[in-house]
Amino acid sequence: MQLAARAAAAIGILDKVLAGEPAEKVLTSWGRGARYAGSGDRAAVRDIVYDGLRCLRSFAALGGAPIGTLTGRSVVLGAARAAGVEALWFDGSPHGPAVATEPAAQPEGLDALDCPAWLTPQLQQALGEDFAPVMQALQSRAPVFLRVNAGKTTVEAAMAALAAEGITTRPHPLAQFALEVTGNARKIQNSATYAEGLVELQDAASQALAEAVPLRAGAKVLDLCAGGGGKSLALAARAKLKLYAHDANPRRMADLPARAARAGVKITLTTAPESQAPFDVVLADVPCSGSGSWRRDPEGKWSLSAERLAGLVALQSEILDRAARLCAPNGVVGYATCSLLRAENEDQVAAFLARTPGWSLRESYRFTPLQDGDGFGLALLARD
Numbered sequence: 001m002q003l004a005a006r007a008a009a010a011i012g013i014l015d016k017v018l019a020g021e022p023a024e025k026v027l028t029s030w031g032r033g034a035r036y037a038g039s040g041d042r043a044a045v046r047d048i049v050y051d052g053l054r055c056l057r058s059f060a061a062l063g064g065a066p067i068g069t070l071t072g073r074s075v076v077l078g079a080a081r082a083a084g085v086e087a088l089w090f091d092g093s094p095h096g097p098a099v100a101t102e103p104a105a106q107p108e109g110l111d112a113l114d115c116p117a118w119l120t121p122q123l124q125q126a127l128g129e130d131f132a133p134v135m136q137a138l139q140s141r142a143p144v145f146l147r148v149n150a151g152k153t154t155v156e157a158a159m160a161a162l163a164a165e166g167i168t169t170r171p172h173p174l175a176q177f178a179l180e181v182t183g184n185a186r187k188i189q190n191s192a193t194y195a196e197g198l199v200e201l202q203d204a205a206s207q208a209l210a211e212a213v214p215l216r217a218g219a220k221v222l223d224l225c226a227g228g229g230g231k232s233l234a235l236a237a238r239a240k241l242k243l244y245a246h247d248a249n250p251r252r253m254a255d256l257p258a259r260a261a262r263a264g265v266k267i268t269l270t271t272a273p274e275s276q277a278p279f280d281v282v283l284a285d286v287p288c289s290g291s292g293s294w295r296r297d298p299e300g301k302w303s304l305s306a307e308r309l310a311g312l313v314a315l316q317s318e319i320l321d322r323a324a325r326l327c328a329p330n331g332v333v334g335y336a337t338c339s340l341l342r343a344e345n346e347d348q349v350a351a352f353l354a355r356t357p358g359w360s361l362r363e364s365y366r367f368t369p370l371q372d373g374d375g376f377g378l379a380l381l382a383r384d
């Protein structure tokens with residue numbers, strides 16, 4: 001596909017996303033119909049769409065959209081102008097978009113930061129002077145990180161094995177076994193190093209969070225909201241544990257047995273953790289706004305609403321209460337979110353401590369994209 005044809009495809013896809021369809025669904029159905037598109041084209045179109053969603057309002061302004069309006073064309077035109085490729089993408093060729101005549105406007109204020117207006121006070125309160133830098137960081141793609149599987153290899157050996165397959169990496173200071181991928185990230189999932197379980201894809205801050213959970217060999221541990229199991233696998237790599245994984249939606253854990261086998265660790269899936277309780281450590285990596293990972297899921301930034309956030313906060317407090325009931329005397333609950341908001345972190349923990357006698361906050365951690373990884377909160381709550 002010509003560059004202009006890729007831009008035209010991205011415009012069509014973004015128009016559907018702006019009308020309310022999920023980006024992944026629209027990309028998949030475009031891919032099925034676009035037999036002429038090779039893998040490089042598909043990846044390039046996907047990148048334009050996701051870059052556009054990360055910078056929706058700033059690109060729309062640059063692309064000449066009248067204030068308050070958003071179209072696929074204005075977003076992609078803004079992206080082209082930001083990258084200095086307008087003449088290549090908007091060349092008026094038969095498969096490309098028409099040559100642009102729209103005047104560019106420099107985005108200002110919250111538009112320049114691509115920050116939803118209604119959430120701004122909460123983000124400012126949580127981030128203080130980091131507010132603008134964090135919102136700017138969320139406008140860029142997330143780096144790709146790997147976790148070296150300490151149960152199978154060393155950081156140096158994993159880097160060498162990846163380099164032999166053409167994938168370049170460097171250690172990242174956020175976590176002990178974190179590697180930032182500096183070249184050929186798209187090769188990872190087909191590499192032997194990955195297939196043999198020497199490395200796993202995991203954000204560096206997510207790794208740091210799993211490293212902060214206190215563990216001793218032989219401990220009985222529950223990952224209460226295990227999802228795909230990224231944190232379960234990171235915990236399992238740290239010590240020999242009796243490790244259980246649960247999720248309200250067990251289908252989310254469908255790949256976990258294969259991932260655990262690849263990593264060489266044992267994780268028992270459970271649909272009824274109460275029947276295995278009590279646990280020495282319960283990790284509650286609760287469903288949340290995802291505001292710390294808007295680089296990966298930029299649709300989430302624009303689709304979050306006050307009602308949805310309130311529903312999440314209520315669900316989080318239910319899950320935290322359940323985690324506490326599942327925890328042994330002298331045990332620890334790790335309450336974790338990938339949210340930047342106080343409502344889902346500090347306020348949630350303060351409300352738990354106020355309503356639950358016999359618990360105290362042992363330590364808390366905050367990660368933001370300014371440290372390169374995603375944004376996370378972790379509170380370690382100890383049962384007296």
Ligand SMILES: C[S@@+](CC[C@H](N)C(=O)[O-])C[C@H]1O[C@@H](n2cnc3c(N)ncnc32)[C@H](O)[C@@H]1O
Pocket residue numbers: 224225226227228229230231232246247248249252285286287288319
């Ligand atoms: C943030 S994700 C977990 C990510 C996962 N820990 C990881 O590191 O890959 C939250 C998970 O909580 C699950 N969930 C939602 N409501 C729940 C509930 N009431 N109890 C347990 N899990 C729940 C969701 O299905 C989702 O998989």
